[in-house]
Amino acid sequence: MAKYKIVHYINQFFAGIGGEEKADWEPEVREGAVGPGLGLSAALGSDYEIAATVICGDNYFGENLDKATDTLIAMIGKYKPDVFIAGPAFNAGRYGVACGTICKAVEERLGIPVLTGMYEENPGADMFRKDLIIVRTPNSSAGMRKVLPVLASLIRKMAEKQEILGPDEEGYLERGIRINYFTEERGSERAIQMLVKKLKGEPFKTDLIMPKFDRVDPAAPIKDIRKARIAVVTSGGIIPTGNPDHIESSNATKWGKYDLTGMDRMSPDDFTSIHGGYDRQFAIANPNVVVPLDALRELEKAGEFGELANYFYTTTGTGTATASAAKFGTEIGKQLIDDHVDGVILVST
């Protein structure tokens, strides 16, 4: 008897049901290996068994995302597999997205290792490469024979809980996860060697390929500042004394929203700074240097702008992961819109 059980997901085409005309095929489960699973089974050897193959049409999956996922998860879970594999999808876009979606769902809900394979330009690769191990494949199923041993090797490592090495060694698409390791030579020496190669015009390998950053277009100017509702958002770490939401001093994972109703200034008795990136002595003595409530109230009274929103939003902006920052921005932005805020003073430190 095989030691390890696999469940395999394929689409209607690879199951031999049909092409585009059968793309609305509803989820079904078949015992044993089907289509590419036969080759994979051979590559895995006798310790491994493809216990079942789950099949779904690409259009059905795309149009019934939640329902299809729920049905398939129930089918897969019954077999208690050691590893789940989907595809490979090569350059088939809808199939790629389906493979990525079902793999992510299986990993999250069933807690078992998952694997898929795609061509680098498959839209599913971009959507899921950060979350999944996606084996690099050629752009058509003509490359199946090359891919099967790579998939088999990773399935074995996952099932036997062996260390999975880097993308080049294992043949998967880099997920963009930065992991530490110790090198033979120190960073300064490696940099000099890199510079000598760069000057000679020889090929060299940078340690970090520069990512593309999101650039946000500035909003349109406020039409009439005298009627505008203004809010303060800060990454300066000003929080109510006692830090009720436990916002971190560095690499924050949370933000807070706090009431300013009826206050003329930020009192050092009520507010303080937990920011880990600057000398807080002045901000602790006078939190208005970061959240300028005192000045804003004066301007509000003088009619320089319409009114100040009742809440300010705050987090610590030092060593913050960009993913957290993007999340905070989206969440705070939504609250500001709901509160009909026209303009924001973003106080950094």
Next chain:
Amino acid sequence: MKLELGKIFIKDIQFDTKTFVSDGVLHVCSEDIKKLVLEDDKLKDCTVEIARPGESVRITPVKDVIEPRVKISGGEMFPGVIGKVSPQVGSGKTLALDGCSVVTCGRIVGFQEGVIDMSGPAAPYCPFSKTSNLCLVLEPKEGLETHVYEKAARMAGLKTADFIGRTARDVKPDKTEVFETKPLFEQAAQYPDLPKIGYIHMLQSQGLLHDTYYYGVDAKQIVPTYMYPTEIFDGAIVSGNCVAPCDKVTTYHHLHNPVIEDCYKHHGKDINFMGVILTNENVFLADKERHSDMVAKLCSWMGLDGVLITEEGYGNPDTDLMMNCKKVERAGTKVVLITDEFPGKDGKSHSLADVCDEANALSSCGQGNATLLFPAMDKIIGTQEFIETQIGGWNGCKNSDGSFEAELQIIIASTIANGFNKLAARGY
């Protein structure tokens, strides 16, 4: 400038009734040290402790680390801070007590002071797990302003290192190295066939406990300038900052700047090392623009073919790093960057706070957000009271037995962004 740097290898530190070096052992009279440190009325008390490699000892919160050195000729150590500002340093003879350090620690100044573990899983990440450390546990007077306490702690460390260095001035070094950089035209002519390489050294100068001093001048107040590389070996640059511990370029690291050391190793072989351009990392946009322009101007004025650029700190200084990179490349000098990464605990976020297309060659010093379990230690030099709020810790990260979980950020110089360590990060 030509400097003869003699190294006395120190294998151990022992307490004694006098302070002296003999047979590779630094003997220290703790009363002498205490008296010296407490000359400063800002400090109430000072305890002197020794931490050796392999011991079950943790030092925290660490402020600075300094290698004791003494000038035999050609000025005095730490000019403008401890020694006389004139004559300038970088030539003559210097002796270094290689293998030992003075470590300043004690109650926290800000949040940004780190941990040194002398053994265990954190030790491989920290250069000072491998040196014998004379630790000064400082107790400030009540009610001191943070920057006043920082300065008192900084001066205590430098004075102690200077004092110890002076006691070794007659000791014969185990190894002597000679470093020389000639005036610009002569240096260019010495190796006409080799590429002319410079080093752009970005000094931390964001202010509010983030400062560095060059001949005693606050780096916020400098404009980019030329420095002979040998000046740094004599303490022309000292650290005065509390940046994230992992990133901190301690005074020890200035004395042992790895880019300068390694450029000298390559000098005359495959590069012609022309010298150092010092610049800063001020927070005002006008400063960033003016100084990156000036850095690019100096590169083309020196006729450099290539440069290495390092930064201290992360986030805001990443913008200076990228502005320097872009402008220097556009002025015709090829660039390799050396820096560390902060991609979040899951390693999936962007590593740097700024990027540019010209930054196509980068040497990684590892990522500081990865977490590690720090076991309880038999002895704590300093206090663990602040672990949860020190950079890299978090609310609830400390266990009752004294062990804690924290990001690598909390370890002094673990991902130092000048290439001193062998740690690097790669994509998975």
